[in-house]
Amino acid sequence: MSQDKFTAVVAKDLEDLIPVFMSNRKKEVGILRSALEAGDFEQLRQLGHRMKGVGNSYGFAPVSDLGKSLEDAAKTSDKAATDAIIAEYADYLERVQIVYE
Amino acid sequence: MSERPSQFRVLIVDDDPDMGAYLSLLLKKEGMLAEEAVDGESALVRIHSNPPDLVLCDVMMPGMSGFEVCQRLKEDESTALIPVVLITALEDQPSRVKGIEAGADDFLSKPVKREELLARVRTLRRLHETRKELEQRRLQVEIQRKETIRKAFSRYISPRLAERIIDDAQSAGGEPQFMLRPQRSNLVAMFADLRGCTRLTERLEVDRVVEMLNQFFTIRTEAAYHHEATIFNMAGDSLLVAFNVPFPQKDAARRAYLCATEMITRFSPVAEQWARDHGLGTGVGIGACTGEAIIGNVGSPHYMNYTIIGNPVNTAARLMQMARANELLVCEDTYAEIKDLVPKELVESRGDVTLKGKSAPMPVYSLKIVLPGAG
Numbered sequence: 001m002s003q004d005k006f007t008a009v010v011a012k013d014l015e016d017l018i019p020v021f022m023s024n025r026k027k028e029v030g031i032l033r034s035a036l037e038a039g040d041f042e043q044l045r046q047l048g049h050r051m052k053g054v055g056n057s058y059g060f061a062p063v064s065d066l067g068k069s070l071e072d073a074a075k076t077s078d079k080a081a082t083d084a085i086i087a088e089y090a091d092y093l094e095r096v097q098i099v100y101e
Numbered sequence: 102m103s104e105r106p107s108q109f110r111v112l113i114v115d116d117d118p119d120m121g122a123y124l125s126l127l128l129k130k131e132g133m134l135a136e137e138a139v140d141g142e143s144a145l146v147r148i149h150s151n152p153p154d155l156v157l158c159d160v161m162m163p164g165m166s167g168f169e170v171c172q173r174l175k176e177d178e179s180t181a182l183i184p185v186v187l188i189t190a191l192e193d194q195p196s197r198v199k200g201i202e203a204g205a206d207d208f209l210s211k212p213v214k215r216e217e218l219l220a221r222v223r224t225l226r227r228l229h230e231t232r233k234e235l236e237q238r239r240l241q242v243e244i245q246r247k248e249t250i251r252k253a254f255s256r257y258i259s260p261r262l263a264e265r266i267i268d269d270a271q272s273a274g275g276e277p278q279f280m281l282r283p284q285r286s287n288l289v290a291m292f293a294d295l296r297g298c299t300r301l302t303e304r305l306e307v308d309r310v311v312e313m314l315n316q317f318f319t320i321r322t323e324a325a326y327h328h329e330a331t332i333f334n335m336a337g338d339s340l341l342v343a344f345n346v347p348f349p350q351k352d353a354a355r356r357a358y359l360c361a362t363e364m365i366t367r368f369s370p371v372a373e374q375w376a377r378d379h380g381l382g383t384g385v386g387i388g389a390c391t392g393e394a395i396i397g398n399v400g401s402p403h404y405m406n407y408t409i410i411g412n413p414v415n416t417a418a419r420l421m422q423m424a425r426a427n428e429l430l431v432c433e434d435t436y437a438e439i440k441d442l443v444p445k446e447l448v449e450s451r452g453d454v455t456l457k458g459k460s461a462p463m464p465v466y467s468l469k470i471v472l473p474g475a476g
Contacts, residue, residue, distance in 0.1 A: 056212030
């Protein structure tokens with residue numbers, strides 16, 4: 001099951017968009033970390049909302065799930081939870097395998 | 102993919118470039134032209150400079166929200182008809198209500214499912230195309246109607262004048278003021294014919310006579326068009342025109358006088374040439390009369406003429422017959438309208454004349470036309 005979590009099934013016609021998409025996600029981790037350091041929970045909430053919208057559209061369900069968790073954690077300014085979510089997000093991006101169908 | 106002007110153009114407004122790229126790709130695969138804007142402000146600028154056929158707009162954006170973009174578009178008459186689809190979060194019911202209030206045409210939920218996106222966009226494209234087609238058809242009908250009127254009248258008035266009357270009426274938001282149905286109307290009838298015509302037809306070859314008559318008719322027709330007369334009849338060498346019909350002309354008598362002057366002065370060098378070539382004395386004789394006449398299509402189902410019938414027409418014909426070469430004879434009503442225009446020394450009262458076919462005598466005025474070069 002955990003194998004499946006790190007496998008993203010992406011529509012074949014989106015293949016050309018994936019390199020930019022992945023690069024933006026990795027940049028996003030950096031931005032999330034800076035926002036957390038600055039205690040900017042409004043920005044964290046906005047970024048979480050964005051992850052939620054874009055993840056599923058591309059076929060990366062965990063990005064949407066993490067986005068939703070992040071949005072919720074940021075709303076309550078939960079620093080510890082936000083930190084854990086960012087770590088999980090970074091880990092996911094490192095390990096994810098993409099399969100085009 | 103080539104950029105055809107008819108291609109359906111969608112503007113995607115989303116602050117997330119990945120979302121923009123995703124939507125753009127799906128629409129392009131559908132044969133549409135997709136453009137992207139990353140915020141509301143730049144989207145509005147682009148929409149105004151080059152209106153798309155559809156706007157696909159994210160709701161949650163920093164700066165101007167999707168609601169505001171939608172509302173601004175719907176408030177502006179020039180952009181109100183562009184359909185707007187708002188992209189909201191699935192669970193966000195209050196956003197939908199707010200979107201409806203802002204005038205959104207449809208909604209999409211994030212994550213955007215491609216089938217749903219395409220189904221909604223296709224529906225809006227169909228609506229858009231239907232609307233365009235209806236507009237096209239309406240324009241076509243309008244053009245045909247205009248063409249019918251133009252064809253009906255271009256035999257009698259200059260094509261340029263027909264065009265102007267139709268355009269003036271349209272810009273005033275009404276119908277052209279042509280008298281399409283038979284009616285009684287005040288008008289100035291004017292007959293012009295060729296003095297010395299009998300000798301010309303007797304003495305010259307047929308082809309030459311026709312050529313000369315054509316030249317004579319061309320001059321009078323051009324003068325008639327120049328002063329915006331309506332041509333009602335050509336018979337033998339005579340031409341019947343009228344003013345103030347089938348559209349109003351406040352200065353009808355003045356136009357008739359100027360038109361007669363132009364006919365005579367333009368024909369004069371031609372008459373001189375004919376005199377040199379053939380030894381023939383010719384000139385234009387003109388009669389004009391103001392009064393009420395019936396205007397309309399008269400005839401049988403086999404042959405019809407748009408014509409004028411009544412006293413001023415008969416009187417103008419008699420006056421023309423009486424007129425000498427290069428003379429304009431007018432009735433009292435016509436003269437009253439133009440006497441300020443004509444130098445006194447060129448006017449001669451003929452007294453009361455009993456015209457052929459008339460029981461009572463009527464005052465007749467002779468207006469001499471000064472030819473260029475004449476003392």
